[in-house]
């Protein structure tokens with residue numbers, strides 16, 4: 001299976017084009033102002049306008065307002081949305097764009113039931129849970145907690161790196177992997193060797 005790869009936390013055009021050159025399928029842009037990877041709608045839409053064809057830009061929000069979301073997605077018909085907060089199915093659907101819903105893995109959660117709350121999602125992203133931090137934590141969760149019978153394509157996230165992505169793809173067989181901190185040089189800036197190694201590792205399985 002060709003595992004899809006999303007490189008998240010893109011803040012500049014050079015990193016975006018570099019990730020595309022090494023085979024990224026999707027690029028994530030963080031519109032959560034408390035994140036060190038925050039990017040403005042103007043900058044992000046300017047980058048998206050210069051992306052090669054067939055690359056999916058993903059707009060990441062954490063409990064954002066309707067106005068914030070619309071101010072981004074109105075800039076391009078190419079946007080897919082990643083909801084990384086406590087958004088309901090009804091809210092996620094209301095933008096009439098393809099979306100994925102992030103769920104943060106806590107011991108004891110009924111993941112199958114949580115996934116089933118989002119029947120309109122194109123995919124479900126599973127990330128590590130850390131209190132008070134919505135994502136981009138760099139932490140890995142216990143992949144053995146992932147149920148085999150999820151009703152949606154799975155995007156695996158949380159603490160993935162060039163060193164563990166191959167094992168993750170082998171063990172979990174996700175539809176896609178998503179990485180932010182694991183391919184950075186510093187917060188918000190991507191490392192070319194790490195991006196190359198990550199995508200190569202994910203797609204070698």
Ligand SMILES: O=C(O)c1ccccc1N[C@@H]1O[C@H](COP(=O)(O)O)[C@@H](O)[C@H]1O
Pocket residue numbers: 008009028030032035036037060062084125127134135136137138139157158159160178179180181182
């Ligand atoms: O990247 C961020 O700063 C971020 C902020 C708020 C919510 C989500 C965020 N990123 C997403 O978090 C996961 C895991 O990131 P990491 O690889 O562990 O750094 C991933 O889905 C990012 O898209």
